[in-house]
Amino acid sequence: MKQEAKSATGAPTTLWDRTRQLASQEILETALRLFTEQGYDETTIAQIAREAGVSQRTLFRYFGTKEDLLGDGQDRFGQVLMDTISEQPADAGVWESLRAGVAAVLALHDSREHALERFRLLHNTASLRAGWLEKRLRFQENLLPLVETRMDAATGNEGAKVRAVIATAFACLDAASMTWVANDGKGEIMDLYDECLAAVRG
Amino acid sequence: MKQEAKSATGAPTTLWDRTRQLASQEILETALRLFTEQGYDETTIAQIAREAGVSQRTLFRYFGTKEDLLGDGQDRFGQVLMDTISEQPADAGVWESLRAGVAAVLALHDSREHALERFRLLHNTASLRAGWLEKRLRFQENLLPLVETRMDAATGNEGAKVRAVIATAFACLDAASMTWVANDGKGEIMDLYDECLAAVRG
DNA sequence: GCCTATCTGACAGCGACTGCCAAGTGTGAT
DNA sequence: ATCACACTTGGCAGTCGCTGTCAGATAGGC
Incomplete structure (x- = not known):
């Protein structure tokens, strides 16, 4: 044996x-x-x-x-995020790199229904939302040094701008996934994400 | 009663x-x-x-x-936020209105040291951060109808864009306050906020 | 002074979570 | 096959946040 x-x-x-x-x-x-x-x-x-x-x-x-x-790959998210972003070509901009990271994380879900079920549970349970947001904030902090290299120099204020850019990307992901759930999984999350980002940066 | x-x-x-x-x-x-x-x-x-x-x-x-x-005025925040934004002139843009709301909330703090102490505790305690983020998300949802009227028409997707814009404003507030705490209360939070928003909206 | 409305403290209990200890089970070496 | 060891498991007690309940104290109006 x-x-x-x-x-x-x-x-x-x-x-x-x-x-x-x-x-x-x-x-x-x-x-x-x-x-x-x-x-x-x-x-x-x-x-x-x-x-x-x-x-x-x-x-x-x-x-x-x-x-x-709930999160089988709770920590995997953070890892995939960091890996994907650091693997982006050097000439890729901040926003494209972050977009690639977001897409990679979303691609981790097994199936569409699985993801929808998960997201629905997440967005409808206050305690889960809180935990998720907190965990995500930690991811954001971990991304700081990685993203900083891709931003215009002269940060000055302790990376406030870097934090803001990262947080904005996730904010758009939030808005996109919430809307996706509200629409019962209709359409692509990444399309919504792009729409959101466009609305913000327009 | x-x-x-x-x-x-x-x-x-x-x-x-x-x-x-x-x-x-x-x-x-x-x-x-x-x-x-x-x-x-x-x-x-x-x-x-x-x-x-x-x-x-x-x-x-x-x-x-x-x-x-911790939050004496936990719920007061949400109220002040809504009131301030709804009181903005009709021709004020979304971003200006949100900025005014953020400023009003920040002005609620008694003293600078009091605020710094509070923020420091908040940013250094995971459970508190989680609770705060969750509560804030609820504020954001409440703001949806108020802000929607100030945005370009044709929202289409269930207000995904509106959510994104609001969430971005708060993301900048987050980045600003975190940096403010990291700098031991040096400078003005609103200045940091403006910097953050400028970095995002390039 | 009395009755009622309100407030208070103590007790028991729930649910998430942890430390500890005894018992069971696979594994590698003899 | 056997033995010692590593690993795993389950039960028990206990902590902490939080809630329901209930008897007793206290302020208010009459």
Whole structure:
């Protein structure tokens, strides 16, 4: 029973790892189902744990926070964002680079419906919105040095302008995704994003 | 339910009202002191109640939430914002109107040091940031109809552009206030705001 | 002085979350 | 196969923010 086939990711797939991944997936699916069925705030950790067949303690070991049960790739977002932007050609402007980053993050979603479900939950739950905005703000701070190199020199004021530009890009993403959800997923988010940015910079 | 005279004339309010206000003030001051002394997350409700000389239950009756212990005028912000913007002359542009609203909100702070202390606490505490961003998002949604009238017609997409413009203004306020705090309160926030907006709208 | 309206504190309880400890299970070496 | 070790799991108690409830104190009007 040794030397199991290694997956393409090169991960040493032990039985533990497989079990872990299975349990993790089960928890995640149960949580998402219950959230969409009865709402985020109305779903307790106890219920998710019970229906997923694990103890609360184990659930919290897999996902440190109730919020983490939504964003599989919570941290992946930040990474993809940074990677994409830093990979942009040197002569690309700030706005194009940020646009590319936003597009890359949006492309992470599995399917259109999946994304819509996720977004809808996010925009309709105050506590989730708060957590998401906070996390996003941290991403923005991480982007500061990366974006600064692409802006006109003479920043002067501790990168206030850089912060503003980054925050504006995300503000447009917000406006776009909110509108997208309000329209029940009609059209492309990136088109809305472009519209928003045009309205702002027009 | 009786709305006795609450005018600022110092009219003979009832003993209850006076006691209430006194307790409220005591709690507020104790909370702010402890927050700045040892941090927001490190200060428990039990401690504030103890040092303020009231029970936890009473504290929660005065302020429904731990966050409420910071924003005296939490809801006042939203009101001032709306009022100011709606009072702008009809021929004023969107950006000028929003600028006026931002300025009015900033003018609400008692003193410069008070504001700096408040902002510093806000920007250095993740949970507070999250709550603030969420509350602000609600303000933005409330502003939608007000601002829409000042924008070029043919919005089309459910006010995506309007949302984007409003969100951008607040994004600039964010960038400005963060930079202001980073600079230990040097300069004027509104100047930073103007710089930010200029950088965005190039 | 009495009755009512309001306020207060104590207690119990919920939900998210953590630390701790004992028991179970896979893994590698013998 | 066996043994020791690493890892994982579940239960229990406890913290913290927050809410419902209920008895008792206090101010107000009569």
